[in-house]
Amino acid sequence: MLSQLMVLFGFFALVLVAVYWVNRAVVLFDRLIADGHSAGVFLEFTALSLPGVIMLVLPMASFAAAVYVTNRLMGDSELTVVQATGYSPWRLARPVLLFGVIVALMMSALTHFLVPASVSQLKEREVEISGSVTAQLLREGAFLHPGPGVTFFIRDITPEGELRDVYLSDRRQDDREVTYTAERAYVVQGENGPRLVMVSGLAQTLRLETRSLSTTIFQDFTYDISNLIVQTQNLNLRPRHLATWDLITRPAEMAEFVGVPVSRINEELHGRFQQALLGLVAALIGFSTLLTASFSRFGVGRQIVIAIFLLVLIKLVESAVTDPARNNAMLWPLTYLPSLVGLAMATGLLHLASRPFRRPRGAALAEGAA
Structure with missing residues (x-):
């Protein structure tokens, strides 16, 4: 099951990255080429924007992979056979949990290293080309x-x-x-x-x-x-341009450096850890929601819609806690609330999938006959 999840995850990630990257590239093309910059500058900028695009789509790719694999296993009755041998939903969730951890590690590498480095380099290049006489005059x-x-x-x-x-x-x-x-x-x-x-x-x-x-x-x-040519000498750095190690070791100094309160530094730091957890949460939500479905010739379309709705709720929680965490340095634990809510949802769905309060169908029929 883990191998299937990884293969489908790679496929969906590739498709989503291509779609988002093309949309981003079109905007960059209109802006850079229209300003007279060369194709090499355009390719450099699109390459530097790639880590941010990958970070954006990996949670969606993990959710899509979990839903697709679970739906296929249920359609082929493989999950039914495995459950009949005594495997509980909690045990079936182990490969999905391991898959989510792998995705979270990938997201961690992006949020803590690749994305800050790429956006920082992108900002420097924007400042450099802002004073390009060749691009702006010729x-x-x-x-x-x-x-x-x-x-x-x-x-x-x-x-x-x-x-x-x-x-x-x-x-x-x-x-x-x-x-x-x-x-x-x-x-x-x-x-x-x-x-x-x-x-x-x-x-x-x-x-x-x-x-x-x-x-x-x-x-x-x-x-x-x-x-x-009016050159922009000020980089106008933001917290997302800073390295994670600097945010951890020198929050007050970094806040003064970019001109923001310490609460904004804390929100950026913990937000990077939170983004990494979303890959794990999305996979567990997709798997556990479909596992609650009973056999139906109409498939599990309703469960898929419910899973998408739950992800929307998690994003709404994330939006709700962003401003309080940015405005108050003591409220940084709120940054992790979306992941906690998602894990609680997945736990409740797995508990529901095990149906601890539902009597076996045979026992209910025997009681009715008596």
């Missing part, structure tokens, strides 16, 4: 506004990197507006940042007070474009 056939009061246009970019028919309007000074046009231009790297070298062009200066226009023809002109 786009042909579009009027760009890289900064307040600046308009930039390039008609064409040759394979050699030459810019054709360049238009640059600088309206950042209060008393004048300067417009540059050039037949050709090049972007070169200087000591203090990138420079735009314009060749065979015209500079038109409009003085706003006198409304006078002066023109200057130049053969070559160098323009500093490093200050056109």
